[in-house]
Amino acid sequence: MDRILEVDGDNRLMVVQPGVTNQAVQQAAAKAGFFWAPDPTSSAVCTVGGNLACNSAGPRAVKYGTPRENTLGLRAVTGDGREFRTGVFTTKGVVGYDLTRLLIGSEGTLGIITEAVLRLTPLPQAKRTLQALYQDMESAAAAVSRIMAQPVTPCALEFIDGKAIAMIRSYSEADLPEDAGALLMIEVDGSSACLAEAAAAVTEAARGKGCLEVQEASTPAEVERLWKTRKALSPALRKIAPKKINEDVVVPVSKMPELIGGLGALGERHEITIVNFGHAGNGNIHVNLLVDPDDRAAMKRAEQCLSEVFDLVLSLRGTLSGEHGIGLDKLPFVDRELDEVSLELMGGIKARFDPAGILNPGKKIPFQRV
């Protein structure tokens, strides 16, 4: 069974085997006064190896970064069975090429990670939770840009669009006004003495044209009540569309209104209900196409719609995936984002790390180039 091999608070690092869950890492780190920044919603069940393979980060990435910014080194095995080490045990190091980040996010296609040196961050003293409501997505996205342009970076900046709010209103007891077209959940962390000021700065940035209200939770019960809205979303979605298509595109923060507007238009044209929420501070949007995979006509429309969604994302300087990865499903779209030369170089790297093509075959990079 995989284990945590070492927790070294003096050097802000932890050495783990990849089968350990993210939650186990957080618990061991917390005992020493630290956390590991990547913290996907699936923390209780997802493994560090999975986090590294997909570069999965979760809400805290907006302030603390993804696995790429929070991993110092790796031990791994190539496709032809050769073990090697990458990176360092320090926060700086430039000997050799950066194989650490090359392996992170490679979805297991370049090597099997057998050990990781994680970079830890000291736990903040305290946290505050805010909820802001907007009349429309334009206003919310403008608020996100304002929040991200001032010096207090939130440790979570999540959003829910109007369709998702309507859904939560119908399928849960969450109390949301009729005219709310977008919602932001904002968390700031830091030292207890500074937090009031930090929350005030973020609240000021959150307010502006189209803002209906900003609420701050002042008790743990209120924090729970605010998060209840956000957490009501997934069950509501599961009730309506148990087998929905869930994407995780990313666009520059300022392009979110254009994306959300464009997604609305595409949904109407293809008669597909699209519900959006996600990590607004990173412009990382979970685009949910609510279709029943047993309905062939709807699936055909959804397929065409998805293809146009990806074109829209790329036209806005975006990227097809923020942390869910490519796998098999998104493979046909990769060459819309990556140029021919990059794909050839990646194919060349793959061939060197996995000459026989046995590591997660046919995934991540279009097959014919590998």
Next chain:
Amino acid sequence: MDRILEVDGDNRLMVVQPGVTNQAVQQAAAKAGFFWAPDPTSSAVCTVGGNLACNSAGPRAVKYGTPRENTLGLRAVTGDGREFRTGVFTTKGVVGYDLTRLLIGSEGTLGIITEAVLRLTPLPQAKRTLQALYQDMESAAAAVSRIMAQPVTPCALEFIDGKAIAMIRSYSEADLPEDAGALLMIEVDGSSACLAEAAAAVTEAARGKGCLEVQEASTPAEVERLWKTRKALSPALRKIAPKKINEDVVVPVSKMPELIGGLGALGERHEITIVNFGHAGNGNIHVNLLVDPDDRAAMKRAEQCLSEVFDLVLSLRGTLSGEHGIGLDKLPFVDRELDEVSLELMGGIKARFDPAGILNPGKKIPFQRV
């Protein structure tokens, strides 16, 4: 002439051509309320292209990271003249392999960078400067570990060892007590209202066994006076040893006392004066061997000494270079740090990016493997 192509505060990014100086980037970013985290001491003359090629970061890396953590994407040309793009315009993105970080720190051996998308950070409102003196390096290094283990990460945490202090005392007017065996320069930044508390937290961590005094600058003139000590060092070194050998090894922060102690012993054994200073928060030590290259006997002793310095660094889980790179001089030592399999994989990558081996030939990776 290379130019800044775009400053986009809404999305915290900047697009630049590589010949622009770091200082020009900082000035353009500051106009929009931002900075680019990498900020080497040579900012006025070094180019962004150079910063990216070496992953050079300077003092702020301890809080804000190196170019690898602060670059979103690149445009580059391979050794066989093919142009390609890497990365994204967003803070998340997992399509394809991470060629951005592969190029960063590759010292120009994989591709010629022609454009970079830099990630910007909002300027903090204010900064405070502290100077702490210790009776010996052990006490100072223990203080660095304590400072790095609490939640307020300084934006600079520099150190100077006892030999360097003695040198400054002899060659400048800086006022330093006779019994000071190590000095830390510490800066904290943040919002004006929180800074007093942040400085207090860092001061508390800086105090402890072996601490002689902690001073905080309360006026710009005092800040200047404190930095004067640090800045007196390079001119003093130039006077004594105009052609000194300057390394930039890195060890885990808690191993610094062992390293500094070991360097003292090696210096004595080989009759070479070694003076150390550097970025303590990253464990990145500038090891200066004060030798005259025209003195053949001394150079021979220095060579042997350096070889043992590198062995010592590696025995402490360190790395041979934090940001100065490998170039030609450190090439013979690379295979002491990197394993055979890694070197072969790196050679394979090099062969794909630069089939004829014309990009910065013979540097960075031991030649026979490329």
